[in-house]
Amino acid sequence: MSNTFLKIHPADNVFVALTDLKAGEKISYEGKSLVLKDDVNAKHKFAENDLAPDDEVFMYGTVVGKATQPIKQGGVIGTHNLKHKAAPYSGRTKTYQWTPPDVSTFRNKTFMGFHRADGQVGTANYWLVIPLVFCENRNVEMIRQAFQDELGFTKPDVYKNYVHDLVNLYREGKTEKLADVRFQPATEVPSKRVFKNIDGIKVLTHQGGCGGTRQDAQTLCALLAGYIHNPNVAGATILSLGCQNAEIKTIQERLATLDPKGLKPVIILDQQQSGTEQELLSQAIQKTFLALIEADKTERKPAPLNKLVVGLKCGGSDGFSGISANPAIGHTSDLLVALGGSTILSEFPELCGVEQELINRCEEDEAGNRFIQLMRTYSDAAEAVGSGFDMNPSPGNIKDGLITDAIKSAGAAKKGGTAPVADVLPYATYIRKPGLNLLCTPGNDVESTTGTTGSGAQIILFTTGLGTPTGNPVSQVIKLSTNTRLAQKMPDIIDFNTGQIISGEKTIEQVGEEILDFIIEVASGRTTAKSVALNQDDFIPWKRGVSL
Incomplete structure (x- = not known):
């Protein structure tokens, strides 16, 4: 090159x-x-x-x-x-043959994970507190705050300290010195964690559950059930108001589909049945604390790499995305698939123009036909409101060389490597088969990562050429820069630099293998993803309107 x-x-x-x-x-x-x-x-x-x-x-x-x-x-x-112009697509046009990569280096490697009763293995151990409707957002936030300090999960509020220094100078009348006050990064503080095997209390506040369509409420319950079923979750506390569209029975039905034996502990409380807010919150806190004692008994143990489910996502993309970071994680995906693991490629608006290739790669005609139906329904819905996939590239994308959606999509699809497509999943559908899965989500960063986690991803590889701090409450989002300049400019959010592919120092295959080694470190709890360290807990369910 x-x-x-x-x-x-x-x-x-x-x-x-x-x-x-x-x-x-x-x-x-x-x-x-x-x-x-x-x-x-x-x-x-x-x-x-x-x-x-x-x-x-x-x-x-x-x-x-x-x-x-x-x-x-x-x-x-x-x-x-x-x-913009994209290639047309139809049913399968040829038989696909795949030669898996050599995985001898990784065959006997393991990660240290949390083994669940249903056979899944988590890369983290969180307890969720979930509102079934936005009316309960304040209550779940109060539960989180009540636990955060006492369980030792609070990190130093360095920005509050910064404002404190500025306020003191102002009160002392030393306004001339305000411009000289420098922000001080956080220093390490001794851990005061009560439960050594619990990684945090996470809340999934949202604006849904009532007032929207019945379809949105059903989809929200399916998504939340997927989060509870995710192997990174030890259990959940759910708060219901009692009169909303997203009913308790609906999420119970969704949970029973994923966990028919009820192996994962789930606490459900109804405010209109509990009476006072004090009664509701005190019950929730007590029941949750007792459940945390049990959840803390689960310790990390070795697990084979085929227990990994890794999401494949890009955001803040640039003209190098399809040349460096995306094909690199595509090779990582191929390695995982060859090892018997699973990967999830989302963002359907960013598969525009490469549909035929993906259809031909589907192992079953049923999956290919499902992909066609989902893509056409999504595209038609966008066009019906005066939009379209061609409007997907953002101003930042265009400025950095992604001038049509087809250019963006052709590079974005490289995240899926070359493996056959095992399954095609509608939004809020939990992963059903090992291998490469296609998941229908918007391209929107947070809506996409939210959906991918709800489908079972413990870790998400997130490539970026411009930089974005997106994270998730449950899955560990690993940021990979497409170029070295970005990695140097934003080291607080970038975990891994693939810019050495652009400079010619390393090949796509070499970097893809290094990424898998990095995943193992994060999955084992030996390395913390930057998004996790920053508490970047972004959660936005997709209301089934048009979102690109």
């Missing part, structure tokens, strides 16, 4: 700039050469040959757009001369 530009696939007719290139520079490739007509910033594209209006542009071996005006050889490609 050249250090200055890249042709991703032999069928492509554009190049990607790996560094800033200047107009007039001569580019040599495959015994040919061209002269750049324009300045091309790193991550952006330029034409291999002259393109006329309506000519198709190819990247990753598939159509990603069409020219809207003449583009000269060596000319920069942007929103001013290219618009």
